[in-house]
Amino acid sequence: MVNKEYIKQKETIDRLIRYSRPYDIKNYVLCLIVYKYLSKKEEKFLREKFNNEPINLKKAYNESEDYQDIKIESEHVNGYFINPDYLFNELVNKAKKDELTIETLELTIFNLKNSLNKNNQNKSITNILEDLNFNSSRLGKTLEEKNKTISEIILRMSTIQLTSNNAGDIFEYIISKYSQIAGKKAGEFYTPHSVSEILAKIVTHTETEISTVYDPTCGSGSSLLELNKYTDELKFYGEELNSTTYNMSLMNMIMHNIKSEDFDIKLGDSLEDKAFKNQQFNAIVANPPFSAKWSSSKKFQEDPRFAEYGKLPPKSKADYAFVLHMIYHLKDNGTMAVVLPHGVLFRGAAEEKIRKHLIEEKNYIDAIIGLPSNLFYGTGIPTIIMVLKKDRKEDDSILFIDASQEYMKVRRQNKLREQDIDKIVNTYQNRKEIDKYSHKATQEEIKENDYNLNIPRYVDTFEEGDLIDLKEISEKLIEANKKLDELDEKIEKQSKKLKIEGLLH
Incomplete structure (x- = not known):
């Protein structure tokens, strides 16, 4: 338009x-x-x-x-x-x-x-x-x-x-407007376009032909459809738990003129139902519900998605359950990018064991990107994008990007500008190290940090201010106190003239 x-x-x-x-x-x-x-x-x-x-x-x-x-x-x-x-x-x-x-x-x-x-x-x-x-x-x-x-x-x-x-753009705009009204409910169906754009540009940065894309918590389908801008002949696969949101994703496909034979969206719980069984995809993008609950049932200990990691993700936090589910459905030469809360980087117990296995045994984690807080409607918590690949034989480093301070404030929301998106994507694609913004951490560094992936451990964003001269400050304080004493004397003299007693007591 x-x-x-x-x-x-x-x-x-x-x-x-x-x-x-x-x-x-x-x-x-x-x-x-x-x-x-x-x-x-x-x-x-x-x-x-x-x-x-x-x-x-x-x-x-x-x-x-x-x-x-x-x-x-x-x-x-x-x-x-x-x-x-x-x-x-x-x-x-x-x-x-x-x-x-x-x-x-x-x-x-x-x-x-x-x-x-x-x-x-x-x-x-x-x-x-x-x-x-x-x-x-x-x-x-x-x-x-x-x-x-x-x-x-x-x-x-x-x-x-x-x-x-223009039908697809208009439908997306209507969804975004209702997301603003919905507040917390918006998290069920809407990922900000800027975040979807980053996910799409990351997973399509490959020499491998991309013919399939999957989202296990697809919401309105916007993140899936964003890939349509960067690759041709694409088939879309997704799962969505909420029936109304599921219907919205189907409408979104129609409004983007996607033929019915080119998309397969299922209604159901991707962790429990396994709708796509052993099917694998070239690219996977997702914005799962943050730290949602799941069954963590004992039956999953033998499930091929989780079995080799030794521990199941905790009932109270399904974040790594979604990550492992996505890895299972990712082709060996594919790329996946998933939005997650910061807790996945440092929480202990079962999640620590899974994280260590992904780094030390699998070498799957390719990058961690810290985003600004307050990007998502309904929650102000800061989030990260975790990028994973199965075929990383030539590189065992993890790229850390701290993009949390580069954004524009629009009313009550923070918004990524095009320049912010471009910097994130360009830094990732070229695996660049930028002072106070990005760093490639070696396996040795990560091991020294006990497999804690908290971004500040690897990207130092501390800005030194002007050095404070304590001697100068002390002299100014003495001078100020001297002037106060002089003022007290003047006030005392005036009060005696006016016959006012105890004005300063």
Whole structure:
């Protein structure tokens, strides 16, 4: 999008978000923007069938002798068919006349879901509209209120200009705006774009062709989709525990024009369910829930993901459970980058044993990158990116980067600027050592630090201030005390003249 047009679009979206500010209404906005996008694709297809003539599509289709062939071709090309009677513009026209009803919308969505289910091998795609419950009291107490609310959303949405080129950006922008409203809930589905960009640039920095990417806690799918900018012919794999967030990830794929056969997102617990079993991937990115609880069941002691490390990650902190799960699914020549809390660098007990094994026995840890605090909505804790590779035979050092002090403050959040992102990525890719910013630590250094990977042990960020002259300070203090004594004498003399006793006592 051109800058002016993009700004205009954002302003339109902001007005829509303000109207639908109650967080619970977000699902209706997200689902209906996807419906609008699919409807626009259908409209474009139908207009091409009728030679792009300025005609009434509904009338032309209903009167065409080839209407059945057109429907079949649309199902083959787009993977669905929307009858011209139910295109988004028709819904807008009804809303303008106060004729749009919940009943009409229910039929519209029902028909589309059936069409998607019939024409796609990837049956999960039908879930993109699963969270549309038009009977919910969130839309209003009475049927009249519900009709009014949904009509207003559609009317406001009608001014958003959607194309195949900007739909993904618009959807991401809507998600980011709702993330700001959501606060702590945002952690369930949204990774700041700047962090996703770093993850993508790190895992795609390789001579190996990348054809698959996996995220075991994929949220809205934004981190997966970021890789699409840096590599072609990519297939996306992910798992998500929350059903609403899972549906959001499917919508995000659609809005980025990813074919249904090119993504496989599963609903479930990646640690417990093992949906992808023994499958391995070229690249893995993730932002798992920080220090989440998991079962740490004894059954996992024989699980090939965890068995060789001697200890299971603790029940109260699943961070290393996600790390080991990801390693298991990483190809031998692949790269993975995962966002984690700082605790994984220095906590003891089972986590210390796992960390030591990853360093000493496996040599998998490639880099530790410290990020600024307050980057994520809903939590102010500072985080790190841990980069791991299986094929590090020529280098056993670990690159430490302390990027925690380089950011811009935007209201209550900290934000990485492009220059901050570029510096992190460039430092990692070239494994550069920069004073007070990065350091390549040898195995010997790490061993001397008892396999504690806390960044300040390896990157000294201490800035010396001006040297303090204690003699000069002492002389100034004596001089100040002398002046105070002189003032006390003057006050005492004045008080005697005025016959005021004990003014200084």
